[in-house]
Amino acid sequence: MKLPQTVNILLLGGGGREHAFAWKIAQSQRLEKLYIAPGNAGTKACGVNVDLNPSNFPALKQFVLNNYINLVVVGPEQPLVEGVKDYFLNDPEIRHIPVIGPSQEAAQLEGSKEYAKAFMMRHGVPTAAYFVVTKENVEEGCAFLASDRVRAPYVLKADGLAAGKGVLILDDLGEAQRELRAMLEGKFGAASKKVVIEEFLSGIEVSVFVATDGVSYKMLPEAKDYKRIGEGDTGLNTGGMGAVSPVPFATEEFMEKVRTRIVEPTIRGIREEGLDYTGFIFIGLMNCGGEPKVVEYNVRMGDPETEVVLPRITSDLVDLFEGIVHKSLNEKVLEVTPQTAATVVCVSKGYPGDYEKGMPISGLPATAETGNSLVFHAGTACCKNGEEVVTAGGRVLAVTSLGDSIPMATARSYETIGNIDYDGLYCRHDIGHDLL
Ligand code: AMP
Ligand code: GLY
Numbered sequence: 001m002k003l004p005q006t007v008n009i010l011l012l013g014g015g016g017r018e019h020a021f022a023w024k025i026a027q028s029q030r031l032e033k034l035y036i037a038p039g040n041a042g043t044k045a046c047g048v049n050v051d052l053n054p055s056n057f058p059a060l061k062q063f064v065l066n067n068y069i070n071l072v073v074v075g076p077e078q079p080l081v082e083g084v085k086d087y088f089l090n091d092p093e094i095r096h097i098p099v100i101g102p103s104q105e106a107a108q109l110e111g112s113k114e115y116a117k118a119f120m121m122r123h124g125v126p127t128a129a130y131f132v133v134t135k136e137n138v139e140e141g142c143a144f145l146a147s148d149r150v151r152a153p154y155v156l157k158a159d160g161l162a163a164g165k166g167v168l169i170l171d172d173l174g175e176a177q178r179e180l181r182a183m184l185e186g187k188f189g190a191a192s193k194k195v196v197i198e199e200f201l202s203g204i205e206v207s208v209f210v211a212t213d214g215v216s217y218k219m220l221p222e223a224k225d226y227k228r229i230g231e232g233d234t235g236l237n238t239g240g241m242g243a244v245s246p247v248p249f250a251t252e253e254f255m256e257k258v259r260t261r262i263v264e265p266t267i268r269g270i271r272e273e274g275l276d277y278t279g280f281i282f283i284g285l286m287n288c289g290g291e292p293k294v295v296e297y298n299v300r301m302g303d304p305e306t307e308v309v310l311p312r313i314t315s316d317l318v319d320l321f322e323g324i325v326h327k328s329l330n331e332k333v334l335e336v337t338p339q340t341a342a343t344v345v346c347v348s349k350g351y352p353g354d355y356e357k358g359m360p361i362s363g364l365p366a367t368a369e370t371g372n373s374l375v376f377h378a379g380t381a382c383c384k385n386g387e388e389v390v391t392a393g394g395r396v397l398a399v400t401s402l403g404d405s406i407p408m409a410t411a412r413s414y415e416t417i418g419n420i421d422y423d424g425l426y427c428r429h430d431i432g433h434d435l436l
Contacts, residue, residue, distance in 0.1 A: 001098045003322050006032040008068050011047075012054040012084075013075025014038045016345070016378035016398040017303035021075060021317075022046035023368045023376070024310045028318040035067065041389040042377025045367040054079040057087040061094055071321060074101035074279070077300045081111040081161060085276065098325040102299050103276035109297040113159045113196040116297050123269035125262055127294040128155070128199040135184050135193070142177045144197060155198040156180055160191030164239060169200070201295065203288040206247050207305045210263055210281045211320060216330035217267050218320070219259065220280075221245045221312045223305040224435065229352060231430045238352045239395055242344045242431035244406055245308040249287060249435070258285065258292045266297075278324050307376050307398040308341035342409035343400040344431050345378070346417060349424025351394035356424070359391040363420040373416035374400040391422055406432040 007030060011021055019042040025034055026046040034047030037060075043049055052059050055078060064072065072088070074080055083104035088094050101107075108115040120127045129149070133141030145154055154176035158166030166188045170176040183192035209220040223245040229235040250258075262283060270277045282298035282305075301309070310317070315335035323329035348355035361380065368374045379393015397420065401412030410432050417427060 001096060001325055003098070003325050004070060006030050007070040007318060008033045009035070009071045009073060009318075010050075010060070010064060010067075010069045011036045011039075011073045011075060012060075012079055014040045014043070015075070015303055015393075016376045016395065017301055017306040018075040019043050019046070019368065019376040019378070020307045020310045020398075020400075021073065021301075023374065024313070024317045025073070028316050030316065030318040030322075033067075035063075035069070037063070040377045040392070041380040041382045042368065042375070044382070054084070055082055057084060060084070061087075061091065064094060064097055069097060071325070072097060072099045073321065074099060075300065077107065077110050077161065077298060080104070080107040080299050089276075098278070100321055100324060101279040106270065106275040106277045107299045109281075110299040111161055113157050113296075114194060117196060119269060119273075120294060123265045125265050125269075125294055126292065128201050130199070131197045132159075133180065133184065133195045133197060138181060138184055141180055141195070141197060145173060145176050145180065150197065150199060153200045155200050156183060157196045157198060158183060158188040158192035159194035159196060162188040162191040164237070166191055201286040201288055201293055203286040203293075204249065205295065206250050206285050206287060207243075207302050208258055208263070208283040208285055209301060209305070209309055210267075210283065211324060211329065212267055212270070212277055212279070212281060213324045213327040213329040214275070214277045215271060215327055217263060218323075218329055218332065218334050219255075219263060220334070221309050221336055222247050222250045222255070223302065223308050225302060225305055226428060226431055229347075231428050233434070236352050238347070240302070240304045240345060241347070241428045242342070243302075243304045243308045244340065244342045244409075244432045244435060245305070245312055246340065247435065254287065254290065254292065258283075262292055262294060303378075304343050304345050304395075304398045307343040307374075307400045311341045311374060311400055311402060312337050312339065337402070339402045339404065340406050340409045341400055341402050342406060342413055342432055343376070343398045344410065344413040344417060344427050345395050346397040346399065346420070346425050346427045347395050348379070348391055348393070349426060351426075355394055357390070357392050359422040359424060361389045361391060361396070361420065361422040364389055371416060372401050372403075372412040375416065375420070376400060396422070396425075406435055
């Protein structure tokens with residue numbers, strides 16, 4: 001597969017991650033035309049939004065043929081786990097159009113916790129000890145929890161995709177055994193028909209991102225994500241309330257361990273197993289007293305981490321995509337600013353529980369850039385008249401700023417958020433505080 005000098009790109013997805021991708025792609029000298037399916041109110045300033053469901057593969061095929069698309073970039077995991085890459089490769093009419101993302105088999109690194117754990121075992125990638133349970137061996141699973149092979153807190157994970165909700169961490173043995181049975185009975189639907197029990201890793205988490213052409217790789221800037229709804233990292237888990245990059249505790253020495261012990265064995269494993277992987281790998285790591293261990297693989301970029309990773313990259317993103325497609329990533333140069341990027345996510349009242357949509361948003365800039373910030377849309381939509389922008393999701397905006405320090409970057413984002421309003425706007429005011 002060969003990319004022409006200028007390209008028409010179809011980007012799949014419609015969250016904050018995709019607005020950040022669209023914003024960065026739109027800056028490329030090599031872009032002819034960008035389409036985003038379905039996109040959001042913010043991505044309209046970067047290209048053309050298309051009312052297409054990324055899981056409707058026949059509709060994607062029609063669209064890419066009708067619009068002379070040269071490259072498809074997949075934002076979220078769902079279409080990858082459903083096999084969008086394989087759909088393209090198996091159809092003679094569209095197999096020449098490269099897809100940034102792994103095959104369905106390789107996407108199991110995110111789609112099945114058991115697959116990911118077994119892969120890590122085969123390739124010596126450090127991770128928590130684990131035990132797989134299905135209905136057939138539920139008694140063995142309960143006995144495992146009670147044995148001296150694990151200790152509280154007990155980590156129970158649904159094997160399949162569960163929209164970020166499939167992990168339980170429990171202190172009480174009896175409760176862990178009850179929850180294990182409930183998960184196998186379908187507490188998280190089909191995703192928890194199989195459960196992975198894991199050793200609890202204590203430490204501080206960091207998100208590491210790798211671009212790969214399946215042979216070579218480039219490490220992108222790392223980030224720290226703030227998962228809980230409440231300040232001081234309290235309350236319910238969310239899709240992410242903010243992020244910071246770089247991460248001060250991810251020192252050169254620590255990142256060298258990540259590279260040699262985790263990234264390289266992972267890429268070698270992909271190569272040795274003949275997995276078709278041309279895209280991004282998101283490695284969720286725990287820093288256990290200076291030793292990195294893998295918590296999870298994701299087969300896509302993180303959200304809201306992308307909103308701090310891409311603004312730090314100063315080189316051309318389409319050029320990086322070309323390296324992935326042409327399997328010449330090792331010849332490409334990735335330039336990164338040493339400045340700190342911070343993003344603060346504004347959510348709807350009630351999130352991550354029930355929330356209302358359709359609240360008019362005031363004070364939004366016309367494009368992402370405003371003053372010292374970048375306002376990325378996550379859950380937004382244009383109202384019927386096309387003028388008004390309204391909330392359309394739990395996470396509404398991700399406001400990113402660059403600065404010489406974490407306090408400078410976050411202060412800029414909070415200042416920008418001060419000019420924006422909608423009914424029920426909430427954000428955490430402590431993004432980055434734990435890193436000072
Ligand atoms: P996952 O879906 O695997 O990313 O898990 C969701 C979250 O649960 C992670 O981001 C961690 O904060 C936490 N978690 C998952 N596995 C472990 C573990 N083995 N030890 C401690 N925390 C974990
Ligand atoms: N921020 C975590 C994720 O994208 O899964």
